[in-house]
Amino acid sequence: MALRPVQVNMKALDGSAVGRFWAEALGWSAHSPGVTTYVGPAGGPAGDFVCPDPEFVCIDVVPVPEPKTATKNRVHLDLATTSPAHQAELVARLRALGATPVDVGQGEVPWAVLADPEGNEFCVLEPREIYRDTGPVAAVVVDCADPRAMARFWGETIDWSVREVADDHAVLRSSKGVGPYLEFLRTPDVKTVPDRVHLDLLPYPGDDKAAEVARLRALGATDLDVGQGDVPWTCLADPEGHEFCVCALS
Incomplete structure (x- = not known):
């Protein structure tokens, strides 16, 4: 059993506007079937959205009433x-x-550090051979205190392969060799506010979501109450407190 990262969840005051920004930024499309705005490449013969995308980790922008603080994501x-x-x-x-x-x-x-219209930081990297086949998103990058511990936890949590582990960084990628990398970078600062950007994970068809959540708790994940109420997804935190969600199969 394992989970697959399917989207980066971003909080925004104006979800539609932030969704449009990221769609334009990545050359993808924005789709708003409900409250949230889903940003991903159009797929299928009719140009419709395919969710989850078989290759890319997409973006889901969720409207919230609180603005981003000055703290770096x-x-x-x-x-x-x-x-x-x-x-x-x-x-x-x-x-x-x-x-x-x-x-x-x-x-x-050599890279440029920018922020989207609501202050979410991101980097535009200089050309690097390692990212030549990732698509527009080279990597989802997570600040952490212990990359080795994060590699152990996330290497067991998701079905991606651990590609590199050192004291200052760890790198994972889909075992299929497609899409972005997941990178953990050692930083001196500590987590002080809830993450405004996090990963959403999804079980594979036929896998049991409750069993997957129990497995993650045994690995060191903790339950998280962010005021979500009665929802079909489960909010958890990894051993360093980074929030993530295990979504339900539709």
Whole structure:
């Protein structure tokens, strides 16, 4: 048994506007079947949405009443580029869409650090060979204190392979070799506020969601009450307190 990451969940005051930004940023489409705005590549012969997408980790923007605090998100997206010209063009296009440069203490680096219209940080990376086949999202990046421990927990939680583990970082990717990487980076700061960006996981058809949740608790996940009430998904936190959800099969 294992779970698959299917989407990055983002909270926003204006979910529709943030969803449109990310759709334009990634060259994907925004779809609002209800309260939330789903951002992903159009699939199928009619250009309809395929959920979950078989290759990409998509984005689900959820409206909330609270604005983002000044605290840096501990989960962010890295966007891939194919050349220096592509990187410069993408940064310019994103700024025209409403992104702003931010200083998170990065210093002189070859990548650009930006924030979406509601302040969610993300990076536009310089061309890197490792990300040449990921699609527009190179990686979902998580700040943490112990990348080795995060690799152990997440390597057992999801059906992705652990590609690299060191004291300062750990890297996972789908065993199919498609889509983005999941990266854990060691940082000196500690978690002080709820994550505004988190992963949503989904069981495979035929697997039992309750059994999966019980398995994650045995691995060190803890139950989380974020005021969700009676919902079909289960809110949990990993051993360092990063929130994530186990969704129900529809």
